[in-house]
Amino acid sequence: MSEQVTIDIPPQEGRGFWIAKGQTFRVIDPEGQQVADMWAIAINAGENDWLSTSQTRDITERLFPAPGESFYSENARPLLTLVQDNSPSPHDMLFPACNPGLYERAGLLDHPNCRDNMLAALQKADITLPIVPDPVNFFQRSEPQADGKLEVLASDNPPGGNVVLLAETELYVVVTACSVDFHPTNGGHCTGIQIIVG
């Protein structure tokens, strides 16, 4: 058995980590109501492959995988399996990461954002992708409504709410503690996210 490794992601920041095939990790929202965006990249000799929310919706025929189901890659390979969902939140696989344009539309310039935090984590690992994939937004409450409206409501994740994922192949995983602080998304203020690997 390998030892557990804890990664504390400060508010409005992101971190990347390598995970081996067969390893699990837990994404924890210690204080509650904090969305965690997640990306996963499989490094291949020819072309890197990455978690695709659209492929996952197609293959699982769901808006979010149920425990026991997987997240799939751009090339339709299973990358991660949701082992446990210890959160009442619906999670999200429809929204992009928060990005400079989102904040600029709210009049906020040079605001921390999940897109830039993710790109910085990729750069640290010397990984490049041809696009910025959309993340899985754990603990995010933005289910489609009957009239087709998509509204992000305040997360209902309680302190300690978490999900556990199993790596189906070796992956570089990036998680960001979402930076949205001008909207109820994260309960009105941003807190950190904790990762426990192993």
Ligand SMILES: [Zn+2]
């Ligand atoms: Zn965000």
